[in-house]
Amino acid sequence: MNSNSGYNGLFDPMLAPGRTLDFAQQGLSNKTVGNPFSEKAKMSVRNLNVYYDNKQAIHDVSLDIKRNEVMAMIGPSGCGKSTFLRCLNRMNDTLDNCRVEGEVTLDEHNIYDRKQDVVPLRARVGIVFQKPNPFPKSIYENVAYGPKVHGLVSRRAQLDEIVEDSLRKASLWDEVKDRLFSPGTGLSGGQQQRLCIARTIAVSPEVILMDEPCSALDPIATARIEELMAELSQNFTIAIVTHSMQQAARVSNRTAYFHMGRLIEVNDTRRVFTNPEHELTEAYITGRFG
Amino acid sequence: MSKAKSKVSIANNLNTIDLVQRNLAKRKRAEWRFRAYGVGAILFGLACLLILFSDIISKGHGAFMQTQIYMEVTLDSQRLNIDDPTSDQQIRQANYDSVLAQALIAQYETGSTLSENTADSFKPLSALDKRQLLNLISTGAVYTIGQRLSDNPQLLNQTVGFWLIADDDVDNYVKNIEHGGKGFSSRLNKQQQEWVNNWMANEQVRQVFNSTFFTSGDSREPEQAGIHSALVGSLYMLLVTIGLTFPIGIAAAVYLEEYAAKNRVTDFIEVNINNLAAVPSIIFGLLGLAIFIGFFDMPRSVPLMGGLVLTLMTLPTIIISSRAAIKAVPPSIRDAAYGLGASKMQVVLHHVVPLAMPGMLTGAIIGFALALGETAPLLMIGMVAFIVDVPNGLMDPSSALPVQIFLWADSPERAFVERSSAAIMVLLAFLITMNGLAVWLRHRLGRSYQ
Amino acid sequence: MxxxxxxxxxxxxxxxxxxxxxxxxxxxxxxxxxxxxxxxxxxxxxxxxxxxxxxxxxxxxxxxxxxxxxxxxxxxxxxxxxxxxxxxxxxxxxxxxxxxxxxxxxxxxxxxxxxxxxxxxxxxxxxxxxxxxxxxxxxxxxxxxxxxxxxxxxxxxxxxxxxxxxxxxxxxHARQQVERVFQWFLLFCASIAVVTTIGIVLSVLFESLRFFQSVNLFDFIFGTHWSPQTALRIDQVGASGAFGAVPLFLGTLLISFIAMLVAVPAGLMSAIYLSEYASPRFRATVKPILEILAGIPSVVYGFFAALTVAPFIRDVGDLLGLDVSSESALAAGLVMGVMIIPYVSSLSDDVIKAVPQSLRDGSLGLGATQSETIKLVVIPAALPGIVSGILLAASRAIGETMIVVMAAGLAAHLTVNPLESVTTITVQIVTLLVGDQEFDSPKTLSAFALGLMLFIVTLILNYVALYVVRHYREEYE
Structure with a gap:
């Protein structure tokens, strides 16, 4: 037993009879297998390193996210997938102890450029969080928040239109159209999360980041959000972090597997789940740790 | 999704980033302005603190020094009215004013060695001049002479040199000149200024540490006034407050946190405590006046009364902070003790209270610091009396330091204002020490159960 | 009595x-x-x-x-x-x-x-x-x-x-008996607060009732002329002097209003800056320094107001050609405001910190700037707590005594001009009760009636503040 190896939360050798996963504890290579790069990249990440104080959370990750695709990021907890996602619209800037190195481009423009302002960046790259976080305001105000803040509309009618359109796109309109001015916090968990999605798309971003958007929801609400993602992928580029392999398999076009802060493998989703190239991916897919 | 809707969204898509960019500069400026307001607010607070402290120090530092004047006094037994040098009674009641006046006037009328370079040294002085000359020396100076004589009776009929306390107006004048000013002259007339200048030229004037300020009580004469009795009164009151508030506060907090059932009585007690914590302090003064003095007929202006009123005032604060400290004790410790079969009282006395003690002490010290600086309720219970003597116990009439500050600040004499500032400095020194102690305790003992 | x-x-x-x-x-x-x-x-x-x-x-x-x-x-x-x-x-x-x-x-x-x-x-x-x-x-x-x-x-x-x-x-059963006595002792200590409240109510109420026997309650609350001194003359003892408290109420409100005008923006903005913008190190240094302001006794502020700020304001007024009283409401109000800054800021700081980070993330994630997030999400979410903090600060301003005793005037002028001298409830209580008192004269008893008013007002403010906070916590969790 490697009780002092430091990785012992990751897997239990007792569950994997006949096969040892020693490589999981040995020095991992920073090289990614599969095809992380693409010609039609909406966002591309090159040599990304992220540190929390002195602890490195992301090791030299490079990856492209294609226009209008759904890119899923999976991996055991603590593998850095959420950290990676939050780097894509610089949400990590809000943490005092976080340091980011490397290059992330959006339409070939480095978002970590000194001159880049986070405000227009986040207007283009929206994010939906793990726990639904509607503002303690009315449903209408929640959705109208982004357009108002960014000054996207000048007339009330336009705003009404955007709110309705966004709620429809988030397939929430029919449920809330009669109570647009009641508090958003009064909705159910699944509705709240769809409200947050509506709030994000009201700004008309180009990319939507989703950080385990269904982990706080029940199966039925999860199913609705997954349907929604399929619809949204027509207009938006989506990057989703999930701890559920089934969800990744259902909603994504491509899947990236993260392990210990490294990007191990990127491939078409079907490929990853049927015939993974890397043995770590395979071990994870087959449920030997996670 | 209908066609019309998607058209809207595509139109939006094209516009979004341009619209965002168009407003960006304005929003950045708003952001910058908002931050500037924040910095401005903090700087305002810090500036107020700085101005307050520097104002008080600049007004009060002078009070720690005192002007003395050198005088050679002939202790003539006839003038002193002493027939029998061995009689303490006679020495105590002797007429020192007369010898002092004689010494002062002699300088100018007979041309003593000390003033030979003055042109008009032989001119006789008018009665008014004499009075003005006498006014330059503090009325307390005679005690200095009397003390020396009673310590050393064989000095009788000899000429002895004394450093005598100057009057407060002379004190101000001299201090002003020494600080490079032209002399604060409004309270001294030309003639008096000339006399003082003469003394200064003869090096008959010196500045020494003002020990009177720390060793004597209040006085009508600023140069003889000190904070000793007020300070002792304040400390007595604080003693009463600490002795009552701390045990009662802890007991009440323990009851509310560990014993009280969630019912209306408990709710009522809690609401009462929260409300009392925000009742203006002057109301507690009214309570003390009507109930303690009026109803129970207790004496006024004594430290015991002041302490009782301050206790009632401080108690809610102490209960609230002690409750917070008890809440911070991890429940696991109680569970462990109960698991071993300890009774509730044992759990409370052996585990909860000792673990919460650092937190409770910190809160209590801060509460006591507030009580020490409190003035308004003390005015209500008659602690504004003019008290010269140092109180000897809880039942002696006394003043309090903040009340003394209030009384002096109201006086027209400049010297009293100076002493008021100095008393503020002493009070603040106490408060800063207490708060420092609280902070130290929090750091030193704070981690005992983590 | x-x-x-x-x-x-x-x-x-x-x-x-x-x-x-x-x-x-x-x-x-x-x-x-x-x-x-x-x-x-x-x-x-x-x-x-x-x-x-x-x-x-x-x-x-x-x-x-x-x-x-x-x-x-x-x-x-x-x-x-x-x-x-x-x-x-x-x-x-x-x-x-x-x-x-x-x-x-x-x-x-x-x-x-x-x-x-x-x-x-x-x-x-x-x-x-x-x-x-x-x-x-x-x-x-x-x-x-x-x-x-x-x-x-x-x-x-x-x-x-x-x-x-x-x-x-x-x-x-010795242990049970001892524990019971112990518990009764604790309960006794806890009920001292209740006894104190009852004592306060009784003391101000009874004397006030005696006062209202000689002076009409209506005249007291709505009368516009206050000069208790006239009642001192022997031939007027017991006769109704002039006990219209409106000038005092107005003076109290004027000074408290000026104080809040200083304390609310300064306190709120410094709390926002310290909790939202400042680095942990800056916060750890500056916050305790600002809190020194709350630890300074009010008599010190009174000294500062009466001997430094008031003359300064009068001199500035002279320069500008304005006629400023040397006991102007402005001086007392400004200094009181400075004293109250830490109350506003530490109470708002607590509620601002209680706003969950997820709300800030939600707003920042949409591309709102930090100030927009604060103004549109954090402050609205913390508003009930901030309001209750402001109410508590206002109650402190109304009940503050030493600053106004030292820096505000004694004469009751019915004015809202901050450059003139006004008097307040607390000033009158102190003036009426310090020194020799004649306890049967309405002059002295009126102090208790004023005390009753002060107690009721602060009680209402505190109660509303506590209610708002409690209500808001329930809604929030």
């Missing part, structure tokens, strides 16, 4: 502490004896569990048997003693004196006591013989009373001691 006269009946106070010390010594003895007796019983029975509780509890129980009854007797005696002796003195005085009104008799009794205690204090005044005689009797009774108290206490100590001794039996 009688407030005048310093009564130094030192005899009582000299003896009582000694008695208490004796009682405590006996209690210590009882503790040791009780514990040993319990141990002995257990020892003789040969096994430890014959006792219901640990020997130590039996010791504590015996000690309690000693202390509680005796303390009760000493306290009760001291409370009743004055009353009994007073009544007795009155009975001793000649009939002509007894026929006088109550207040005169009180005065006479005080003369008697003062004469007895300080026979040399009043040289020159030649008190009548009956006063001296009564004084002698008074002294004798005092001694008698003290002596009998001592005897009673000692006897009851002995009784309690032996009862406690006999009480120690193996089947007595």
């Amino acid at each position: 009688q407030y005048i006269g310093y009564k130094g009946n030192e005899l009582t106070y000299m003896e009582t502490p000694t008695l208490i010390i004796i009682t405590l010594l006996c209690a210590t003895g009882a503790y040791i004896l009780g514990r040993n007796r319990a141990s002995n019983i257990a020892y003789r029975a040969g096994k430890k569990n014959v006792l219901h509780s640990l020997p130590y509890y039996y010791g504590v129980l015996s000690a309690l048997w000693c202390v509680l009854p005796c303390l009760f007797i000493v306290l009760a005696w001291n409370l009743l003693d004055d009353y009994v002796v007073h009544t007795a003195i009155v009975k001793l005085l000649p009939g002509s004196v007894q026929a006088l009104p109550d207040s005169e008799i009180e005065l006479m009794v005080n003369t008697v006591i003062n004469n007895a205690l300080y026979p040399n204090a009043l040289i020159g005044s030649n008190p009548p013989d009956y006063i001296l005689q009564a004084g002698q009797d008074y002294l004798r009774w005092q001694q008698l009373s003290q002596l009998s108290l001592t005897v009673v206490v000692l006897i009851s100590l002995g009784l309690a001691f032996s009862l406690g001794w006999l009480w120690i039996k193996p089947k007595v």
